[in-house]
Amino acid sequence: MEIEISSHFLRRVKKLTPSEQRNLSEKIEVFRKDPYDSQLKTHALRGRLRGLFAFSLNYSKRVIFTYIGKNKALLLDLGSHEEVYV
Template structure:
């Protein structure tokens, strides 16, 4: 599976505490193997973000992404549940 990281995602990731960055990297590795692993709580978003999906990094933080095709994903944003564009 190929993951593309949008520039916004990269900026937000760098601003996170090291502990959350490490946890996010662990979750991304799980995601690469199985995007719907139960440890990720992957789910479709609603409302303004209804075309996107998200999975949990921890209780507070999530990664917002979409499926380009069967083998390609774009990570748009990482942070708490107040993420909106």
């Protein structure tokens, strides 16, 4: 899976702790190999975010993304449930 990253996503990454940044790197590698790996808990979003998807970084943080091709994803947002789903 090829991955592109939005500028908004990059700004959010800079706010993570070093530990969370390492965890994010690991999760992105898992995502690159298999976007639906069970440890990611990838799911389609509903409501106003319909058409987008999310996977879990940890218990409290989510990564929001969309597919922009058959084998390409764009990471859009990162944050707590309240930050990304509102």
